[in-house]
Amino acid sequence: MAMRDAVRPIAREEILRQQAIAREIRERPDRPLTYHLITYGCQMNAHDSQALAGMLEEMGMAPEADREKAGLILFNTCCIRDNAERRAMGNIVFTRKIKRVRPELLVGVCGCMAQQEGFQERLSRRYPHVDFSFGPGEIYQLPQRLLDAMEGRREQAFRRGEDSTLYEGLPILRSSPFFAYQTVMYGCDNFCSYCVVPLVRGRERSRELKQIVSEAQRLVDEGVQEIMLLGQNVNSYGRDTGGPRFEDLLRALGQTGIRRLRFMTSHPKDLSDELIAEMARNPAVCPHLHLPAQSGSDRMLAAMNRRYTRDWYLERVRALRQAIPHIGLTSDLIVAFPGETEEDFEQTLSLARQVRFDSAFTFIYSPRSGTAAARLPGRIDPEVARERILRLIALQEDITREVLRGLVGQTASVLAEGLSKRDPGQLTGKTGRGIACNFSADPGRIGQIVPVLITGQGSKTLKARQIEKENP
């Protein structure tokens, strides 16, 4: 297990120093004029990329959609599973070709891959065309690392940094005027035996409630309708500080006037009655919860170090549905964890059948170096793993179709995000439950929450039309 580093709050002066470097870079004629930012992984990374883009724009760079033309290519990587890593590595290697034609190109690699033990050293040694690299705890150092790269200080440009930092005040380049992410806590202390996140994202650290609420208030004042709160374990918010808990944060955020609040990810073991009660009471909280079960087998849950049982999970689902009858539940499920028998797997199928998730992300277990599970015996044959995941996907697709069919004829409210790509005569958005919905409505309603009547379904989406008013 990794050493438990102390949490280090980054002083305001350090952020100001980075901003000064950003201004210095902006004045330099040899700076890249454009950037191409490639993001892998979860919402956390997507949000980090919005901060990276915000800083790049402060340095006077404009986005360039074509990587062959960009002055800087920056990869924000993910290492949760082997395929995520391989995809990123393939693209990183490919940039060597572009650099042969345009030697002035700068290439940077950041994100979770960069925080793995020994990665940056290997990257620097094997891929001299890469110019700089830093981990997710050092996003705020982008200006410094870029300057180190521009001035040829290679060792500094690849210095392995801290993972457990806590910082405030980076410029965020939002992708939508109506929707925003807000990080409420960084890192994870759960050490699920398969998972690399605690090794690359560091210890749990919660942002101050005051900071989150005043940031949310600014977003609301700017017209944001929906906020998605982010953390590897949002519902352990405050556990590290001994301060306000996640339900307190939801209550405080409800008072900013935000129309919709979502959050992910919640850990079943930390889903308290108090949190469920606040979700039921707070009109801004969407009737949706992403509650990864991972497996339906107690034996596997124990081996995964999830610290709850199948019965606990099912009991929490009952409590949620009792408090919020129309709540939609979604999940993550892993198949072929070391030692998983056909019986264990069937327990996962039966859990999915019993809970009836709106949808679920399904994964084949992927061994990650440095994690406890990577040392376990009982690897599952890849053919068996494939067969299991296909069975699970087929089952979940059936359940999703049934759940959607059950919603036809009901009313819902949809945040109209824009015109549908397939049919520009239609608007598109998500229901409170988080289900994608295409609907006919006045395009003037884009950016608003629109009451609709659900009239039909696709395999993963709903069809609807605008109505005057939602039924009470």
Ligand code: SAH
């Ligand atoms: N903190 C969140 C998200 C973690 S990563 C949570 O606790 O749910 C998202 C999902 O990736 C996990 O829920 C898990 O289902 C999957 N995952 C993580 N590590 C994995 C691994 N080594 N192999 C396969 N799936 C994995």
Ligand code: SF4
């Ligand atoms: Fe990984 Fe478990 Fe932490 Fe989620 S809770 S990030 S699966 S260690």
Ligand code: F3S
């Ligand atoms: Fe990937 Fe890092 Fe997220 S490993 S899933 S980008 S926390």
